[in-house]
Amino acid sequence: MIQTIYVEESVRNHPRTREICARFPGATQIDCERYNSVFNSNSQNFRLQKQQPSLILAHKRKGYVLPTPPDYGIGGSHNYYFSHMLNCVYDCRYCFLQGMYRSANYVVFVNYEDYFDQIESTAKEASGDSWFFSGYDCDSLAFEPVTGFMRYALDRFSLIPKAHLEIRTKSTQVRDLLSRPPIKNCVIAFSFTPEKVSQSLEHRVPSIKKRVLxxxxxxxxxxxxxxxxxxxxxxxxxxxxxxxLFTTIFESIDPKTVHSASYGTFRLPKPFFKKMVTLYPEEKLFALPLTEHKSQVSFGDITEELCLSTVHNLLIEFIDERIIFPCS
Ligand code: SF4
Structure with a gap:
């Protein structure tokens, strides 16, 4: 439960600010001039803050839509990502957000319209179809009952058939999606690791069984x-x-109508990794035999290749190879 909400001056009277604040009637509201004075302040400990994060409501001023890294995608030639929220209600120990941000507080940018104006113009300018990935700096659906962002996103995407939306999530907050007709240019993408990994590293995440359901x-x-x-x-x-894991998934899911599958190995930029080790020195994941190469920490080429080929070869037992995309 949110106990403190910081509200940026510029969105104090925004209807969404009022709506979101009304969901937490007991929370203390604190005005701030700009969200980054709270979010980026030096004297914060991500691990401690993660126990009781505050909510920061702010106005996003630029960079609504950004190109993805070159190998990120599911077959489209124009790939972008966007983040209406920074940080996540879940607490996966491998998550790069812990290494990237000083603060574990949740930032929600309430000017949703600006995102979709830019998505619309980006899609119109592109010479073919474009993909827009949500869930890069947060989980796309986990905070949906508070933000209603995806509800708004789907209304807008339904009017831009050239633009495809990926909603990436580990959440089971699907009530809204089930209460509306599906749209063709949207994929709901669920993330999984095997049971043992999920149990030990994906804290607060719904169980595999619940996600599959x-x-x-x-x-x-x-x-x-x-x-x-x-x-x-x-x-x-x-x-x-x-x-x-695949047996559990494909016992319940029709493999013939799966849109796409992608996979990639554990990897982190070195500065993020160093910060994460400082935050969680006891974490067994960080004591595994990892290597550094070109400012990235990973399992190294040989182990990575083994992981990728194992997962790929297993996946093609269940689904068509043409819908499988490695991500490096
Ligand atoms: S669900 Fe995704 S964004 Fe959230 S903590 Fe886990 S890896 Fe990070």
Missing amino acids: AMQKLQNHGWKIGLRFDPIVHSKTLESDYRD
Whole structure:
């Protein structure tokens, strides 16, 4: 439950600010001039703040839509990402957000319209279809009951058929999606790691069983479903762990109508990794045999190749290879 809400001056009278604040009637509201004076302040500890994050409501001023890194995508030639929110209600120990931000507080940018104006113009200017990925700096759906962002996003995307939306999530907050007709240019992409990894590293995340059930309901309702297996964390039981995971998923999900699957190994920029080790020195993940190469920390080429080929070879037992996309 949110106990403190910081409100940037510029959005104090925004209708969404009022709506969101009304959801937390007991919260203390504190005005601030600019959100970054709170979010980027030096004297913060991500780990401590994660226990009781505050909410910051702010106005996004630029950079609504940004190009993705070159290898990020599911087959489209124009790929962009956007973040209406910074930070996540879940607490995955491998998550790069812990290394990137000083603060674990949630920032929500309430000027949603500006995002979609830019998405619309970006899609119009592109020479073909464009993909827009949500859930880069947050989980796309986990905070949806508070923000209503995806509800708004779907209304806008339904009017731009040239633009495709990926809603990436580990959340089971799918009630809104089930209460409306699906739109063709949207994929709801669920992220998974095998049971053991999920149990030890994905704190507060709904169980695999619950996510599969949410996915099954969406698929039955007609939504396009995506599967994301990123990061893959190497272990001696990798093959049997992923076989079990895929068996669980495809017992409930129709593989023929899966839109896409992607996978990638655990990797982090070195400065993020160093900060994460400082935050969680006892974390076993960071004590695994990792290597540094070109400012990235990862399992190294040989182990990565093993992880990628194992997951790929298992996946093609269940789904068509043409819808599988490695992400490096
Ligand atoms: S669900 Fe995604 S964004 Fe949220 S903590 Fe886990 S990895 Fe990070």
